[in-house]
Amino acid sequence: MYLTDIIKGKVDNSVYFIAEIGQNHQGCLEMAKKMILEAKKAGCHCVKFQKSDLKAKFTRSALDREYISENSWGKTYGEHKEYLEFSKEQYIELQAYSREINVDFTASAMDENSLDFLVDLSVPFIKIGSGDANNFSLLRKAAKLDIPLVISTGMQTMDTVEKIVQTMEDAGKKDYALMHCVSAYPTMPEDCNLQLIRVFKGRFPNVTIGYSGHELGILLTQAAVLLGARIVERHYTLDKNQKGSDQRCSLEPQELRELVEQVKQFELNNNPYPTGDVMQKLNGGQDLATALQDVREKEILPCELPCRNKLGKSIVAARSLSKGHILEPTDMAIKVSHPSGETAENHFNLIGKELIVDVGEDDPITGSMLFI
Numbered sequence: 001m002y003l004t005d006i007i008k009g010k011v012d013n014s015v016y017f018i019a020e021i022g023q024n025h026q027g028c029l030e031m032a033k034k035m036i037l038e039a040k041k042a043g044c045h046c047v048k049f050q051k052s053d054l055k056a057k058f059t060r061s062a063l064d065r066e067y068i069s070e071n072s073w074g075k076t077y078g079e080h081k082e083y084l085e086f087s088k089e090q091y092i093e094l095q096a097y098s099r100e101i102n103v104d105f106t107a108s109a110m111d112e113n114s115l116d117f118l119v120d121l122s123v124p125f126i127k128i129g130s131g132d133a134n135n136f137s138l139l140r141k142a143a144k145l146d147i148p149l150v151i152s153t154g155m156q157t158m159d160t161v162e163k164i165v166q167t168m169e170d171a172g173k174k175d176y177a178l179m180h181c182v183s184a185y186p187t188m189p190e191d192c193n194l195q196l197i198r199v200f201k202g203r204f205p206n207v208t209i210g211y212s213g214h215e216l217g218i219l220l221t222q223a224a225v226l227l228g229a230r231i232v233e234r235h236y237t238l239d240k241n242q243k244g245s246d247q248r249c250s251l252e253p254q255e256l257r258e259l260v261e262q263v264k265q266f267e268l269n270n271n272p273y274p275t276g277d278v279m280q281k282l283n284g285g286q287d288l289a290t291a292l293q294d295v296r297e298k299e300i301l302p303c304e305l306p307c308r309n310k311l312g313k314s315i316v317a318a319r320s321l322s323k324g325h326i327l328e329p330t331d332m333a334i335k336v337s338h339p340s341g342e343t344a345e346n347h348f349n350l351i352g353k354e355l356i357v358d359v360g361e362d363d364p365i366t367g368s369m370l371f372i
C-alpha cells in the first residue's frame, strides 16, 4: 500500500504503518539495517529516521550545553546528537537497503536544510515532527513541494493546528496528513486524548488523520485506529532496555507485529467507531476508558512541557544585528535555543519590528528586545 492512496482518500479501510526508528539505532548502521528488516517482517509499510542539520536546528549554545543524562551519547547535547546522526552516504545505503526489501524509507526534516536533503533523496513523503509544527517558515517551504507531508501536532494548540491547515490550503497543498500526537515519553493514558482524532476528523474532513503515539503498549493505538487514524507511527526498538530517551515508549518487533495483525482484523471505513463500540471491541479496561475521556479542544499539556522546553523551536538572530535594525524575514532563524526566544509561531509577526539592542548571531530574539 502507498501512503498517497491513504492521503488522497482512495483507501479508507486500511492503515499505513510507520516504524519510527528515530534515534533508537544507537548510532549504528548495522543495527539500523536490522531494524529496517524487522519492521518489514512485522508488516510495517515504512521505516522512518530523523534528519537534522545540527547547526541549522540548534543554536551554538544549545549544542554546547552539557547533556548529563543516562541517555546521553556525548558530554554536550551537540556531541550527543552528532553521534546519533547518519551521514548522507549512510542515508543512501539505508535507503537502498529499504528498497531492496520493499519497505518505504523516509525521515522527519528537522530544519530547512534537512528538508532539501530529503527532497534530493526522493523519499516518498516527508515528516514534519511536532517540534516544527509551529515553524511556519519550514511548513510554507514544505507545502510548496510536490511530495506528500505527514505533520505531527504534539505540543500545539488547536489554534496552531488550524494555522497549519490554513498554510497548506494557501499553498494549494492537498496531499498531506495531520497526526494527533502528545509529546510526552511515555504518554500516560489520561494525557493521550484520543478523542481528538475524532475532533480532527470533524474539523478537517478533507485531511487524512493519523496518530503518532508515545504511550506504553499497543492497546491505545488500536483505539486510535478505531477512532479514525489511518496512518500510525510508533517508535520502535529491538530492545527497550537499550540506552535512549525514546526506548521506554517504543514497541519491540513482536509488539509491532501484534499491532499490525490486530488492526488488520478491524472493519474500517471513513466513520469513526462510537466510543462504546471501541470499548467493547477492545475489551474495555481502565486505561482505555481514561484515554477515551471526552475532550474537545487541543491544548499544550503540562506533560509536554519538558519536551517543549528541550526541543521546542524559537526565534533567534540569523546573523549579528545592530540596535535600530528593522527585522526582515532573513534576519531571523527558527532554532532550538537555550534560553529560548519568541515562539516560532510569531516569526512573521516580527517582520518590520525595530531592535532596541544589538543582537549576536544565534542569540534569542525576545519581545523585550523590540520597539513596540
Ligand SMILES: CC(=O)N[C@H](C=O)[C@@H](O)[C@H](O)[C@H](O)COP(=O)(O)O
Pocket: 022, 023, 050, 071, 129, 130, 131, 183, 185, 244, 245, 246, 307, 311
Ligand atoms: C520532539 C521530538 O523531536 N521528538 C522526537 C520524536 O518523537 C524524539 O525522538 C526526540 O528526538 C528524542 O526524544 C530526543 O531525545 P534526546 O534529547 O535524548 O536526543
Ligand SMILES: C=C(OP(=O)(O)O)C(=O)O
Pocket: 050, 108, 127, 128, 129, 130, 131, 152, 153, 154, 179, 181, 183, 212, 233
Ligand atoms: C518528532 C517527531 O515526531 P512526533 O512529533 O510525531 O513524535 C519526528 O517524527 O521526528
